[in-house]
Amino acid sequence: MPAVLLQKSRAKLGDNRFADIVIWQLPQPAPGSLHPFKYRLALVVDEVCVLRYDNEAGKGDHKHVGTREVPYFFTTLDRLVDDFWADVAQL
DSSP states (O other), X not given: OOOEEEEEEEEEEETTEEEEEEEEEOSSOOTTOSSXXXXXXXXXXXXXXXXXXXXXXXXXXXXXXXXXXXXXXXXXXXXXXXXXXXXXXXX
């Protein structure tokens, strides 16, 4: 089974802000992850990524808040998206 694109969207949140969400279902987990999803959820303000959730190959699930990188505990896609939007609301 090839990778399947589950979601690709961009939400304009203001004149200088947008959120990008890209989620793939993989035939097997990416290196460093225990689930079969590859994702990138990003908030961009003034052309700078200020928040990003991703699971870069080899690094596993984590998020970037400004210049800090912190672990993220993935449970479900719904929880991932909810956590992302909760963080967006705080910024």
